[in-house]
Amino acid sequence: MRWVLRGGSLVVGLVLWQVLTASDTEAWLRFSQLPTVVEVAERFAQQVGDAQYYHDLGSSLARIGAGFLLAAALGISLGVVVARSRVLGDLLQPSLEVVRPIPAIALVPIAILLFPTDEQGIVFITFVAAFFPILVSTRHAVRALPTIWEDAIRTMGASRSQVLFRVVLPGTLPGVFGGLSVGMGVAWICVISAEMISGQFGVGYRTWQAYTVVDYPGVIVGMITIGLLGWLTSAGVELLGRRVTRWLPREAAI
Amino acid sequence: MSVVISGLTVSYGRSAVLSGLDLSVSQGELLVVAGPSGCGKSTLLRAVAGLVPFTGQVLVDGVPVRGTSRERAMVFQEDGLLPWRSALRNVELPLALQGVSRESRRSTALAWLDRVGLTGFEDYLPRSLSGGMRQRVQLARTLAQAPALVLMDEPFGALDAQTRSTMQRLVAEVLRETGTTTIFVTHDVDEAVLLGDRVVVLGAGEVDVHRDAILKAVMA
Numbered sequence: 062m063r064w065v066l067r068g069g070s071l072v073v074g075l076v077l078w079q080v081l082t083a084s085d086t087e088a089w090l091r092f093s094q095l096p097t098v099v100e101v102a103e104r105f106a107q108q109v110g111d112a113q114y115y116h117d118l119g120s121s122l123a124r125i126g127a128g129f130l131l132a133a134a135l136g137i138s139l140g141v142v143v144a145r146s147r148v149l150g151d152l153l154q155p156s157l158e159v160v161r162p163i164p165a166i167a168l169v170p171i172a173i174l175l176f177p178t179d180e181q182g183i184v185f186i187t188f189v190a191a192f193f194p195i196l197v198s199t200r201h202a203v204r205a206l207p208t209i210w211e212d213a214i215r216t217m218g219a220s221r222s223q224v225l226f227r228v229v230l231p232g233t234l235p236g237v238f239g240g241l242s243v244g245m246g247v248a249w250i251c252v253i254s255a256e257m258i259s260g261q262f263g264v265g266y267r268t269w270q271a272y273t274v275v276d277y278p279g280v281i282v283g284m285i286t287i288g289l290l291g292w293l294t295s296a297g298v299e300l301l302g303r304r305v306t307r308w309l310p311r312e313a314a315i
Numbered sequence: 316m317s318v319v320i321s322g323l324t325v326s327y328g329r330s331a332v333l334s335g336l337d338l339s340v341s342q343g344e345l346l347v348v349a350g351p352s353g354c355g356k357s358t359l360l361r362a363v364a365g366l367v368p369f370t371g372q373v374l375v376d377g378v379p380v381r382g383t384s385r386e387r388a389m390v391f392q393e394d395g396l397l398p399w400r401s402a403l404r405n406v407e408l409p410l411a412l413q414g415v416s417r418e419s420r421r422s423t424a425l426a427w428l429d430r431v432g433l434t435g436f437e438d439y440l441p442r443s444l445s446g447g448m449r450q451r452v453q454l455a456r457t458l459a460q461a462p463a464l465v466l467m468d469e470p471f472g473a474l475d476a477q478t479r480s481t482m483q484r485l486v487a488e489v490l491r492e493t494g495t496t497t498i499f500v501t502h503d504v505d506e507a508v509l510l511g512d513r514v515v516v517l518g519a520g521e522v523d524v525h526r527d528a529i530l531k532a533v534m535a
Contacts, residue, residue, distance in 0.1 A: 218385025
């Protein structure tokens with residue numbers, strides 16, 4: 062019954078869109094400017110058969126992949142270091158806290174100046190976007206770790222690295238995956254924005270291109286593609302998170 | 316393993332939780348430290364385990380305690396099991412840290428789980444076990460570690476009366492069987508008398524009482 066309701070609400074939304082745009086409705090909002098569902102579907106079918114579409118998908122995914130993986134590696138490592146070492150925390154935290162409030166997308170001019178190619182600049186923006194949520198979640202998760210786990214393993218004679226790999230890293234995974242989920246979402250926002258500003262390929266670039274050549278069905282196809290990519294990659298992170306934190310009580314699982 | 320504690324002082328901030336404590340435990344002895352909440356019983360164990368900084372001296376077989384060691388295992392009131400490891404893998408953990416081979420640590424862990432009556436629960440995660448079962452896993456893990464000294468911090472405090480009594484019998488049996496020197500902290504006088512070769516009461520000055528004396532007093 063619930064699935065019928067959910068499916069029904071989607072169908073009603075699509076029908077409403079089709080009716081409002083096909084009848085060129087203007088009631089403050091100018092639906093006359095937007096393509097109909099049928100036009101979008103036709104454009105989608107056309108794009109799916111075009112190699113350019115997959116090239117753009119590949120470009121965006123490669124940028125997300127590189128930026129996000131770098132952010133995950135560095136965000137988790139620095140989060141652990143800042144939370145566990147007072148000296149390194151004092152050394153690194155002020156610089157990190159100064160940069161953190163700046164939205165990654167505001168760094169585009171710097172990225173263009175700093176990096177020899179646009180490609181590297183976009184990966185940098187994606188990296189910065191995902192880095193801070195991952196760093197902050199990891200730092201918080203390490204600080205919130207129950208001390209008894211560490212006490213227990215230390216009285217088994219564990220070395221510092223054994224404490225790190227056997228307790229700190231597995232114990233902080235739920236918090237870390239919270240950060241990875243948020244990081245993935247923000248990374249998509251920023252990669253698409255950066256592509257719109259300075260890209261040569263990619264879904265964001267193609268969507269903005271479609272807008273500038275008045276190909277509105279193409280804009281909607283781009284938006285849907287971005288939504289699907291974001292959803293798939295976030296679901297991937299979520300699924301991996303659930304797998305590695307199966308020990309959590311289900312209702313508290315991420 | 317014998318323990319000689321002299322002038323032990325532990326402070327948290329400005330307040331001293333333990334101040335100039337002297338105490339000794341002989342090889343193979345099960346010493347119970349009793350006393351009201353906040354008298355420093357747990358702090359005493361944490362100092363001997365090497366988990367908190369202290370002044371004074373704690374000698375274990377004549378060697379001063381500096382930091383933690385696998386020779387001084389601790390059993391906590393909350394179980395301290397790693398929730399992402401199954402019962403079996405929790406018991407294997409101290410052996411894995413020592414670099415014992417997979418087969419060998421598996422057979423040792425299985426034997427100890429069997430000894431504490433948990434055969435059939437090897438693959439259970441701690442969250443699927445009852446409080447009493449988790450404490451038994453913790454006990455098995457401690458014994459698998461084969462420490463020379465076991466420090467038990469009110470391990471049965473959160474258990475119901477029946478489970479507690481079963482666990483007390485099991486602990487007394489296994490520790491005596493292995494000849495492990497033990498310091499057992501409790502605020503429960505009955506438990507102290509039941510388990511201890513000797514009972515020390517911490518509080519308004521440390522009082523050293525032998526079990527026979529307490530039994531005599533209770534009988535009278």
